[in-house]
Amino acid sequence: MNNINLESYAKEIVDKFSNKITKVHWNNDELHLKTELNDMPKICDYVYKNLNARLATIICSDERKNIGGFTIRYVFEKPGIFIFVIVSTGPSLSFPSISLHIPAATLYEREIKDMFGLVPIGNPDTRPLVLHEHWPDGVFPLRKEFELKTKTDRQKKEYRFLRVQGEGICEIPVGPVHAGIIEPGHFRFSILGENIIHLETRLFYTHKGIEKLAESMKLDDALLLSERIAGDESVANSSAFCQAIEKIAQVEIPKRTKKIRTIFAELERVYNHMGTLAGISTDASFPFGAARLNILKERLMRLNESLSGSRILFGVNRIGGVRCDITDENKKLILETLSEISDDFDKVIILLKSKSSFMDRLRGTGVIPKKVAYDLGTVGIVARCVGMDVDTRSDHPYGSYGFHDSKTPQELMQHQIDLQKRTGDAMARFEIRVHEVRDSIDVVTKSLDLETDSLFTSIPERLEPFRSSLGYAESHRGQTLHWLMIGEGNSIFRYKIRTASFCNWPVIEQAVLNDIVPDFPLVNKSLDLSYSGNDL
Amino acid sequence: MTKSVRKDIMGNGIETIKSLANSLSGENYRGSVIFTAQPTNEQKKTLENICPTKALFPIKENDALGLDNGKCIMCGYCSNAAPQTIKISNKPSSAAKTKSQIIDYSSPQTFPLAKSYEQIGNELKEKIKKMFGRSLAIRQVDAGSCNGCEIEITALNNPIYDIERFGIHFVASPRHADVLLVTGPASKNMEIALLRTYEATPGPKIVVAVGACACSGGIFGDTYATTGGIDKAVPVDVYIPGCPPRPEALIQGLLLAVDRVITDGS
Numbered sequence: 001m002n003n004i005n006l007e008s009y010a011k012e013i014v015d016k017f018s019n020k021i022t023k024v025h026w027n028n029d030e031l032h033l034k035t036e037l038n039d040m041p042k043i044c045d046y047v048y049k050n051l052n053a054r055l056a057t058i059i060c061s062d063e064r065k066n067i068g069g070f071t072i073r074y075v076f077e078k079p080g081i082f083i084f085v086i087v088s089t090g091p092s093l094s095f096p097s098i099s100l101h102i103p104a105a106t107l108y109e110r111e112i113k114d115m116f117g118l119v120p121i122g123n124p125d126t127r128p129l130v131l132h133e134h135w136p137d138g139v140f141p142l143r144k145e146f147e148l149k150t151k152t153d154r155q156k157k158e159y160r161f162l163r164v165q166g167e168g169i170c171e172i173p174v175g176p177v178h179a180g181i182i183e184p185g186h187f188r189f190s191i192l193g194e195n196i197i198h199l200e201t202r203l204f205y206t207h208k209g210i211e212k213l214a215e216s217m218k219l220d221d222a223l224l225l226s227e228r229i230a231g232d233e234s235v236a237n238s239s240a241f242c243q244a245i246e247k248i249a250q251v252e253i254p255k256r257t258k259k260i261r262t263i264f265a266e267l268e269r270v271y272n273h274m275g276t277l278a279g280i281s282t283d284a285s286f287p288f289g290a291a292r293l294n295i296l297k298e299r300l301m302r303l304n305e306s307l308s309g310s311r312i313l314f315g316v317n318r319i320g321g322v323r324c325d326i327t328d329e330n331k332k333l334i335l336e337t338l339s340e341i342s343d344d345f346d347k348v349i350i351l352l353k354s355k356s357s358f359m360d361r362l363r364g365t366g367v368i369p370k371k372v373a374y375d376l377g378t379v380g381i382v383a384r385c386v387g388m389d390v391d392t393r394s395d396h397p398y399g400s401y402g403f404h405d406s407k408t409p410q411e412l413m414q415h416q417i418d419l420q421k422r423t424g425d426a427m428a429r430f431e432i433r434v435h436e437v438r439d440s441i442d443v444v445t446k447s448l449d450l451e452t453d454s455l456f457t458s459i460p461e462r463l464e465p466f467r468s469s470l471g472y473a474e475s476h477r478g479q480t481l482h483w484l485m486i487g488e489g490n491s492i493f494r495y496k497i498r499t500a501s502f503c504n505w506p507v508i509e510q511a512v513l514n515d516i517v518p519d520f521p522l523v524n525k526s527l528d529l530s531y532s533g534n535d536l
Numbered sequence: 537m538t539k540s541v542r543k544d545i546m547g548n549g550i551e552t553i554k555s556l557a558n559s560l561s562g563e564n565y566r567g568s569v570i571f572t573a574q575p576t577n578e579q580k581k582t583l584e585n586i587c588p589t590k591a592l593f594p595i596k597e598n599d600a601l602g603l604d605n606g607k608c609i610m611c612g613y614c615s616n617a618a619p620q621t622i623k624i625s626n627k628p629s630s631a632a633k634t635k636s637q638i639i640d641y642s643s644p645q646t647f648p649l650a651k652s653y654e655q656i657g658n659e660l661k662e663k664i665k666k667m668f669g670r671s672l673a674i675r676q677v678d679a680g681s682c683n684g685c686e687i688e689i690t691a692l693n694n695p696i697y698d699i700e701r702f703g704i705h706f707v708a709s710p711r712h713a714d715v716l717l718v719t720g721p722a723s724k725n726m727e728i729a730l731l732r733t734y735e736a737t738p739g740p741k742i743v744v745a746v747g748a749c750a751c752s753g754g755i756f757g758d759t760y761a762t763t764g765g766i767d768k769a770v771p772v773d774v775y776i777p778g779c780p781p782r783p784e785a786l787i788q789g790l791l792l793a794v795d796r797v798i799t800d801g802s
Contacts, residue, residue, distance in 0.1 A: 132725045141760055150760045176729045179708035181676045181690050183683055184726055205725045206680040209761035221588040224611050225755055231684025231780065275687075294694035301691070302562065309566040309624075311782060312684050315611060323612075532682045535723075 006031070006081050009051060013083070017043055028247055029396065030470055032084045037095060040087045044074050044098050047085065053078045054390075055377050058108035059483050060116050061494040062144045063088070066466070070118055074098070074105075075470070075481075079395040082470055089118060097122035104377030107506065115142040115211075130204045130535075133157040141212050148209070148216050164190035164198045172517065176205045180521075183531035187520075194516040199509045206535040214495040215487075219245060219319060222492055226482070227314050229497060230533035232275075235261070235268045236475030237482070237499070237533075238317040243398060244471030244484040245319050249460055254453040257321040258400040262447050263334070264308065264316045264324070265399075265473065266440040271300035272476040273433045273440075274345075276528045280430055281352065283522040284361040292348045296341055303337045306330075321456025331448050338441050349434055362427040366511045366523030370424065373507060380478015381432050382504045382527055386424040389416075392474035399473075400447060426526040436476075463490055477501055477528060499533035566610040567782070568629035571640070575601050575621045583622070586613050589748070589755050605629040605638040606751030606765075609779035631776040631789035633796065635767070638751070638777050653697065653784045656791055661702040663794045668714075671705040672794065675713035675737065679730045679766060680723030680756075684780040685747040689717065697783045704790065710736040715793055721749040721762040722769045734770045742793045744774045746786065751775045 010031050014024055020043065023034035035043055047053050053076035063071045067088055072095060074085040089095055097120035099106040109120035110129040117140035131139065134154040140146060164171075169192050176184035186202035210229060214222045226241035227234040239261050246253060278293035301311045308316050308324045316324050326334075352358055368378075370386040383390040393401040407415070418435075422428045468485035478500030487493030504527060512523050569591075575583060580601050583592045591607035592614060594600075608629075615622045632638045651659075664672045676689055692699040693706065707713050710733045722730060734743065745766040748754035758764025766772055773796045776789035 134724075134728070139760075146760070148759050152760065176726065177677055177710070177733050181686055181693075181706060183678045183681070183686065184729065205729065206678070206720065206723050207725050207761050208680055208721060208723050208756045209759045210756070212761075213756065213759055217588075220613070221755075224588055224609065228609075228682040228684070228755055231682040232687060234684075275690075291695045295696060298691060298694050298696045301687075305565050306562045307564075309564040309612075310610070311565075312687055312780065314609075314684075314779065315566065530683060531678075532680075535725075 009078070009081060009083070012051070013043070013047065016046060027469065029080065030082045030084055032086055034086045037087045037089060037092070040074070040085060041096050041098050041101070043085050044076075045101050047076045047083055048102050051076075051078065051083075053083060055102050055104045055108075056082065056479075057481050057483070057496065057498040058105060058112065059494075059496040060112045060118065060142070061485065061496075062116065062142060065144065070116060072112070072118075073483075075483075077395075082396075093117060094119040094121050096120075099123050103375045104503070107502070114140075116140055117143065127160060130207055132204065133159045141209060146212070148212055159202065161188050161200055161202075162198065166192075168192055169197060176202075185531050189517060189520075191517060194518070196512050196515055196517060196520070199512050199520075201505060201509060203505060203531060204535045206532045208532075208536065210536040211495055211497060214492050217492065219490060219492070222495065223317065223319060224314075226497075227317075229536065230499060230501070230530040231312055231314075232272050233268070233475040233477065233480065233499065233530065233533060235264045235313050235316050236473040236480050237497075239265060239399065240471035240473040240480050240482040241484070242317050242319050242471065243473070244469045244482050245459065245463070245486075247469035247471065248467045248484065248486055249320075249463055251320060251457050251459060253321050253457050254451070254455070255400070256451045256453045257455055259447045259450055260322045260324070260326055260455075261317065262400045263326060263444050264313055264322075265475075266444045266447075267300065267304060267307075268313055269440045269476040270341075270437055270444075271297055271304065272528075273437045274300060276476075276525065277430070277433055277437075279525040279528075280362070280426070280522065281358070283525045284358050286352070286355060286358045289348060289352050289355075289358065292344075292351075296344060296348070299337065299341060303334065306333060318456060320459045321454070323455075325455055326448075326450060331450075334444065334448065338444060342438065342441050345437060359427070361522065362430050362526070363425060365426040365515060365519050366526055367514060368424040368507055368511045372510045373424065376506050376510075377503050378478075378507055379503050380474070380476075380500045381429055381436075382478065382507055384419070384432055385422050385428040387419045387422040389419055390479075392472055392479040396472055426522060429526045461490075465489075466493065468494075475500060477530060477533070478504065480533075497536055499530065501530040501534040505529055505534055563626055565626040565782070566612055566624050567626045567778075567785075568605065568624070569603055569608055569610070569614060569640075570623050570625045571601075571603070571621060572623050573621045575618065579618050579621055582617055583614050586617050588613065589752075589757070603640040604752065605640060605777035606635060606775055607748060607754065608777065609748050609755050628782055628785035628788075629777045631774055631781075631785065631792050633774055633792055635751070635775060638775055651788070653787060656784065656787050657699070657702040660704070660787065660791045660794060663791070664703040667794060668703075671700075671703045672715060672790070673705050673707045673713045674715045674717050674790075675707055675710045675733070676717045676719070677710075677730055677733050679718055679720040679726045679750070679769075680762065681720035681747065681749055685719035685750075688780045688783060688786060689719075689746070692783050692786060697787075699783075699787065702787075710734075711738065713737050713741070715742045715744060715790070716770075717744050717746055718766045718770075718772075719746045719750050720766075721753040721756040721758075721764060722766050724761050724763065727763060727769050730766070730769050742773045742796050743770055744776060744789055744793050745772045746776050746789070747781055748777060748779045751777055754779060 020039040056077040059073040184205040190198040274297040281289035753764035
């Protein structure tokens, strides 16, 4: 995407709303448009509908001390550009909801209501989201006056689930403690016979207060925290966090470190996809395939260990570079292991594809309608499985992505044809994962021609207070966005995290509507959503 | 590394590791923090400040530096700051029955040679057989973990670790369980669910806290949304430190858990 094109977006919006936009400002690839609270819905609507931009996140921050109000940033995304529509609430404790026009905004607005106590006027869903029913009223953790270590009493209140009524309809409540070794969440099925009529998910059981906690941390410590947002996305999340700081400090990290980050990010993708494919195989009642794929996952985790000292790649990144070098010896190890793994992987996939009982389970299961995926602002595999061409690595090339971007017209055409064929079912997600495993192995191999420059650039001792920036990366689940505002004395003023899971979770309620209850585990696994990454 | 375990993936060779040597944890693995020398006063201050989870703390009585393995998340910041004093060892720190046992003191120490996965597993198998005459049933509860510990617990069930051959079985309901394997800092939203799972488990029951978060809150600490360790919510019998603990460490913790059943039962 060239600059002229980006400028044209800015011009289009500013021309249209010239009297309503009070300030236009560029921050790297972010176009900041300041406006008034009342004009915001119209501008958001225009950006969403006319510019066809996806709602990437809504960031609220408590800036009452500085500017006398909460600031809300509506972030829209198009390839190459992030459009920020920025408003200040002033003394008011409410803001107009945009969720009726932009369905994806619903959850963000409910989150803001819980964490900041700002009421989204017009949002039909007023139930609590993050803070469950046992939290007392008037507790708003992300307000500045709220002490991190406040302990609250438990209240006796009840959560209102949507009730489906009618003859023969009954409810199955599942969780938060599940039968398998997975994270906690509550699912409430309304069923007629075996058919799922309605599914409601209740999450945020693993809410650990990460965003608030980060505000009390040093930058280096917050990096460790960002790795632990979701244990299996550690490289993606910490890379996005580091990127945000590097942009604020306006430093360019050495080419070598960019490539090393790419290598680890892709290794992370491979081992996780391997695990998910194994899970799909288990849930489709084919444990043999799962066992084979789990062996491959274990081998990859051992590779991770010898490269980084951690089986799940903790401690790879540092602000301004990386902590783990890749030596010539490591390169040999990577090449050997990956070539063995890709041989074995091909054999397992041929086996799986030859089993009609396995393939039949996936085909037509958990179909996501394209409109639903688009409306809910999905990212990653969930978006790609319905044919949306969404990938942060190509939409907003970061790090060393784009170094090897030399696709021939034929390959690009093939890519488009593949996208059109995607049907949004578990089969499509299975195929994309298989494809991505091969792709990632290819990227790792290509990235091994490392430059010989240093492993990090030093970051200025003092970062300018109240500068902010967006860091982003594509994890194996999809885009992860980290928005960071620096406070005084190198502290963190606000750290907003939006992982792919937050965008993709609502989809599951729609994906199971044509299925029966026993298909649910398979649909869930094929989507591969993180609870911890969603709940923060 | 992979050479020793590699067979044709589709072949029917044995995938589990039968080697008795302690070959599983690689040289670079960050398993535990050990003191190689007595830290100077200046170093003590730096180390205390640099530790993100306050795992390094001053001991008032003897003016030494203590290391709480239950808090340590293996970030390695301390050994970068004082490489002469602190080393990262590839041996996972061992599980313990009380919180005070997972604290190390800054006297230079030589690390005891850890047993291999296979050795611990066989020991465990004997004990379970003697004690129960059937499998040991485990229910895993995630009380707010980042999913890192779950990855390692799932790995116990893969064909390489294959924990079921030692008579350990993961069950779907707490009502069938002897042991609760709990991860995460006990988030406030999960506290009631954890308590109810505990109450649903028939006695005698053993609770094992897995990972730094479960032992102490780890990096998530004790905040408005967490309780700062599983033992604030339910009584804990065995603590397994690590971030996340590798399969060897997990199985060693389970060995202690079975011991606990034996001592409690008699």
